[in-house]
Amino acid sequence: MLDSLTHSLRVHAGRPAVLGTTRTGATRVKATCGDLADLAGRYAVALHARGVGRGGTVGVAVRPGPRALAVLLAVHRLGARAAVLDPGAGPDVLRARLALARPGLVLADATAQAVAGWARPLARRAHLALPDLAELGPVVTVGPRLPGCAPALDGAMRAVVPPRPVDEDADAVIVFTSGTTSRPRAVVHTRSSLAAGMTTVAGLVRPEPGQPVLGGTFFVLVPSLASGAPVALPARAPRVLARQLRRLAPQATYLTPPQLRAVLAEGARFTGRVWTGSAPASAGLLARVKEAGAEEAWGVYALTELFPAAAVEQADKAAHTGPGDLVGAPLPGVVAKTGSSGELLLTGPAARHRYLGEEPDPWVATGDRARVDDGRIVLEGRGKDMVLRHAENIYPGLYEPALHVPGVELALLVGVPADDGDERLVAVVQPGRGTGRAALRAALDGPLSRMGSARPDAVLFAEIPLSGRSRKPDRAATARLAARHLAQGGRR
Incomplete structure (x- = not known):
């Protein structure tokens, strides 16, 4: 592709390709x-x-x-x-x-x-x-x-x-996902797996020539442009994005759930088909999108290792009354099964070739617990420690070592569910005996400032719960502790 x-x-040199917007929502050709x-x-x-x-x-x-x-x-x-x-x-x-x-x-x-x-x-x-x-x-x-x-x-x-x-087929892209700072982990896609993923997106979205598509990801840009559809980059400000949607009237729109919630709050109206991914999208959110004018509202289940894997339209998602989160049938070429622990395993032409520095493996271990009912994937919760905030994957192992400054006994980063379906990131820090909290806050300022977009929403000083025969830190219990602290209005 x-x-x-x-x-x-080259053939259509004069055709608009990438569109931007002004503060008033007017379209301009970038x-x-x-x-x-x-x-x-x-x-x-x-x-x-x-x-x-x-x-x-x-x-x-x-x-x-x-x-x-x-x-x-x-x-x-x-x-x-x-x-x-x-x-x-x-x-x-x-x-x-x-x-x-x-x-x-x-x-x-x-x-x-x-x-x-x-x-x-x-x-x-x-x-x-x-x-x-x-x-x-x-x-x-x-x-x-x-x-x-x-x-x-x-x-x-x-x-x-x-x-x-x-x-010829060879490595095409390296995308980093997880791992500690001492042992980062990266997904390696080949030219063929990248092409397979983009072909799947083209078949799913079905972009028509000449009609704009709204979305900013590589997997939106390439299939749309290859089909002859110009792509508009979404405005960052929700109010401007709402104006952009009204003036552009795109045939298809791809926004993350946080973007959808923000633009709906500004009274946005949608046209055509709307797609969302990168974070869980509830049936209620998809319903609100259709109430705002969309002909169809789709949730896309995708991973860096395999994009996209499955998709579900709002009507089917709303009709699902059983336990778990229905994310749809595997897309063409994708094969799904569960391992002995209930973890969802995926493979297909669009699956990554390997992790950098590791041997190839056709099966992608998603870290999600799931079941496959009548050919459809139903998620039953994440097995990973990963935290999803603002549609961004945050891996605690990347940042926790930096929190262990002198005076810190233990430190964990945990996610706490928020009312809007997102998560809040909390650093739970256990001070060493005799360590003053004021001095510890000052010592943590440097590491926290270097965490970039993964900087926690709150820092809690508390004793971290332990569990098991080896007395390892209990992440689930720590998350519950952090949730109680936030419910009481605490920050530090």
Whole structure:
């Protein structure tokens, strides 16, 4: 599909490709198909001139949009793989991820580089936290350069001719998911598994040429553009997003559950089909979307390891009266089964090839307990320690070690369900004997500030419950303790 997209961009150069919005909700063209094709070609030339080629690894810290898509198309053309770097993960986590992926070059836009010097306070407010530039290795800037940024990617590289596009299966992308800072974990998708996932999305969403689709993810951009449908990037502010939906009238919309709740609160009206994922979506939320005008409202069950895996429309979800959360039938090509412990296992052409540094395994262990009833997947709760907040996966093991500053006996990060279906993240810290809490709060300020978008909503000083013969920290009991504390209006 990436190859067909590249061809389509050239053939339909004047067609709008990526749309943005003004504060009033008016649509503006951010890039035409020709703009994207030219940008991807220029980036391919520049990357090739810097030694990027088949089998190489390129770190990518570029905000979603035309430049990010052009970078991925360029990397794909050269047969290299892209390691997706999240600037909001915090410098400690990023250092470990960079050490694992070992990219030969890091591409970063000005915002991602802001913490390297010129706008560090601004970056902190935006929850961006990259290590200093010197720690990243070779870095180049994608897009406009600002004071303190690395050299531009495509400066003085236009005379180099890139090789013919690579046409063979190989690693395509690395996406980090979980693991501690000392042992990060990353999903490796091949070109074929990536293509299979995008083909599934195209069959599910069925985008029609010429009619806009609203959504900002790679799996929305590529299938829609390849089908001839322009893609509008969702406005960040809920009020502006509501205006954008009204003026654009998209044929299909993909928003996360938190985005849906926020825009519904602004009185948004929907058109066409609406899709939501990245976090649990209740039948009630999907019903509200249909009441707001959507023809269909779908919940998508997906993982970084297999996107998408299953989908369910609001009417079917509402009709499910048994225990558990119905997430729908496995999508074409996806096979689901449960292991001996009740964990849901998935496989299919879109499944990741392996975890970086590990042997390939066709089955994806989801960490979710589930059953398969009449060919449909019903979730029965998460087996992982993962916390879902604002549609973001937060893995406690990434951040807990940093909380063990002098004076801390134990520290856990736990999720507490909120009334709106989301979770609040709470750090429960057990002080060592004789440690003053004021001094401990001051000592924790540094680690907390480096947690980026995973910074907890509250910090609770308390004795952490233990369980089992080995007296390990009891996460479930700790979460209940945190819930009682929040119910009483406490913060620290």
